[in-house]
Amino acid sequence: MGRASARFSQPSYSDLGTDQALEPLWPAHTDPPLESWHRRREVLRKDWEDALGVSSYDPFDPGEELVDAYELPDWSARVFRQPTSPTTRQLVLVMIPRRMVRSPCAAVVIPFYHPDSMAGYDLEHKQPILDSPITQFGRHLVEQGYAVACAEAFPFNTVPAPQNDGSFAWWQAASEKLLRENPKWTGMGKLVWDTRLATDLLLKQPEVDPSRLAIMGHSLGGKMAFYAACLDDRIRAAIASDFGFGYSFSNWDAPWYLGSKLRDPAFHLQHHHLLALCAPRAFFLIAGDCDGPASWQYILAAQSVYRLYGREEAVGCFDHGTGHPPTEESLAWAYRWLGEQMDLPPVDWALHDIVGDGP
Numbered sequence: 630m631g632r633a634s635a636r637f638s639q640p641s642y643s644d645l646g647t648d649q650a651l652e653p654l655w656p657a658h659t660d661p662p663l664e665s666w667h668r669r670r671e672v673l674r675k676d677w678e679d680a681l682g683v684s685s686y687d688p689f690d691p692g693e694e695l696v697d698a699y700e701l702p703d704w705s706a707r708v709f710r711q712p713t714s715p716t717t718r719q720l721v722l723v724m725i726p727r728r729m730v731r732s733p734c735a736a737v738v739i740p741f742y743h744p745d746s747m748a749g750y751d752l753e754h755k756q757p758i759l760d761s762p763i764t765q766f767g768r769h770l771v772e773q774g775y776a777v778a779c780a781e782a783f784p785f786n787t788v789p790a791p792q793n794d795g796s797f798a799w800w801q802a803a804s805e806k807l808l809r810e811n812p813k814w815t816g817m818g819k820l821v822w823d824t825r826l827a828t829d830l831l832l833k834q835p836e837v838d839p840s841r842l843a844i845m846g847h848s849l850g851g852k853m854a855f856y857a858a859c860l861d862d863r864i865r866a867a868i869a870s871d872f873g874f875g876y877s878f879s880n881w882d883a884p885w886y887l888g889s890k891l892r893d894p895a896f897h898l899q900h901h902h903l904l905a906l907c908a909p910r911a912f913f914l915i916a917g918d919c920d921g922p923a924s925w926q927y928i929l930a931a932q933s934v935y936r937l938y939g940r941e942e943a944v945g946c947f948d949h950g951t952g953h954p955p956t957e958e959s960l961a962w963a964y965r966w967l968g969e970q971m972d973l974p975p976v977d978w979a980l981h982d983i984v985g986d987g988p
Contacts, residue, residue, distance in 0.1 A: 642948075646923035649875055651901050651930045663937050673902055677860065680890060680898055681818035685811045689715040693830055699755070703727055704771045708752060711830055713823050717786050721827050722748055722779045724767055725836050730774035735841035735971040736831050737775050738864075739767050740824045740857070741850040744779035762980060763954050764847050773964065773976055776837050780827035782849060783807070783819050784885065797883070804884040816885035817856060824857040828864070841865060841971045845963075847955065848872060848919075852879075852886065855900075859907040866911040866970035868963050870955050873919035874900050874927045901930035909938035911970045915959045916948035 654669070655661055661669075689712055697708040707723040722744035726734065741747045749758050749765030758765070767779045784803035791798045804816050811819075824844075832839050843866040846854030851872025858867035873879025876899075882891045890896050904912060904927060916924055928944055935941045947963065949956040955963075957980045964978045 642922045642925055644922060645926050646921065649899075649923060649926045651899055651926060652897070654902070654905055654930065654933055660933065660937060666934060666937050670906060673898075674860070674906055676898060677903060677906070680815070680887075680896065681821060681856075682811075682814040683818070684714075684814050684822065686714050691826070691829075693721070694718075697752075701750075706750075707834075709830060711826055713783065713786070713826055717783075719783070719786050719823055719827070720744055720752075720781045721830055722750075722752060722767070723831060723834060724748060724771040724777040724779070725834065726771045726774045726776065728774055729836070730973055731838075733836055733838040734774060734776050735843065735973060736834075736837040737766075737770050737777050737967075738824065738828050738831055738842070738844045738854075738857070739770075739777060739779045739850065740782065740820075740827065740844075740846055740853040741779065743781050743785065747779040747850070748777075761954075763957065763960070766845050766847070769960065769964065769978065770845070773968075773978065774973070775843075775971075776831065776834060778827050778831035780824065782853070783816075783823055800883070800885045804888075808884060808888075815887055815890055816883070817852070817887050820853050820885075821856050821860060824853050825861055828857070828861065832863070839863065843867065843967060843971065845967075846870065846872070847915075848953065855912075856903065858910070858912065859903045862910075864910065866913070866967060867907065868913045868915065868967060870915040870959075870963075871917045871919045871953055874914070874924040876900075878919045878924070899927075901927040904928070904931035904944070905934040907931075907944075908934040909940040909943060911940075911943040911966075913944075913963055913966050914946040915955050915963055916946055917951060917955065917959070918953040921948060921950065 693709045693711040696710050699706050705725040709721045710718040711721050713719050739747045745752050747767040749768035767777045771777050784799045787803040788806055791802050844854045844858050844864050845868040847870040851869035854867050855869045858864045881887050932941050947959045949959040961978050
């Protein structure tokens with residue numbers, strides 16, 4: 630459940646589940662001076678960057694190609710092919726609202742498997758997608774006046790679709806190619822790399838206010854949003870939906886995420902260390918299935934850093950507890966919270982329309 634203000638939504642858990650044995654950022658009851666944290670932050674950031682690794686790509690032209698553009702009733706579409714390596718390009722749909730609350734407008738990066746599903750629009754056939762409207766974050770946000778970039782994940786532009794089209798066969802094939810060509814990288818490092826490129830592209834759009842940039846994602850996209858936000862200081866606020874805070878909450882050991890890194894005895898990093906890097910920028914978790922009461926332990930651990938900035942309430946959670954997809958109520962809270970972070974007037978959102986009554 631949440632408090633009345635969307636500024637900080639704290640679950641009223643009576644039990645935080647299994648102890649996650651989180652390594653404290655510093656000894657209890659001894660908050661350091663902010664300058665000491667800044668030094669600690671630099672070390673932690675380098676540790677994370679070293680853990681994610683580096684690519685072995687030769688230099689390549691990062692210039693994107695505009696492959697399509699057209700007008701829809703609520704937004705203008707710009708479809709790009711953006712280089713992500715010397716030989717691969719990701720599909721990025723930029724959605725510019727026809728109705729801007731303020732110009733230049735706030736903007737949101739939304740990474741996922743394919744742009745279409747987050748936009749709620751079939752790019753090939755130029756038709757609305759009627760299935761799964763609850764996760765069409767791009768459509769939700771552009772209708773509220775945000776500029777949006779919906780970007781695809783790396784497997785689908787890395788190798789052809791495998792004949793053995795199992796649930797993870799495409800990911801497996803793409804990861805094997807990626808790590809063979811980039812032995813010092815990780816799959817998660819690649820996902821962060823591609824998300825950062827999509828962010829660059831969105832910020833090039835003349836309608837976008839670079840000081841009001843956010844990121845949002847669900848499941849895989851939640852993982853990408855979480856990592857990208859914590860490691861990219863341009864991002865002012867992040868919403869991650871049910872991505873699995875703890876390593877045991879999701880398949881973080883898959884080769885397209887952290888892989889064998891998690892089995893390395895020298896690997897000591899946990900996700901509250903990563904969230905701490907986001908401070909004092911805002912972060913909101915939508916919990917449901919992969920995430921739940923135990924995820925709050927990670928938020929509480931990172932709040933010790935937010936407290937140094939006087940921003941303890943900039944990180945919070947809404948746990949709908951109904952399964953993996955977000956609920957309409959959880960999204961209404963998240964969108965209201967995001968509007969506060971982006972200095973926008975309050976908007977009461979409902980799934981099929983923006984209405985006058987609150988959630």
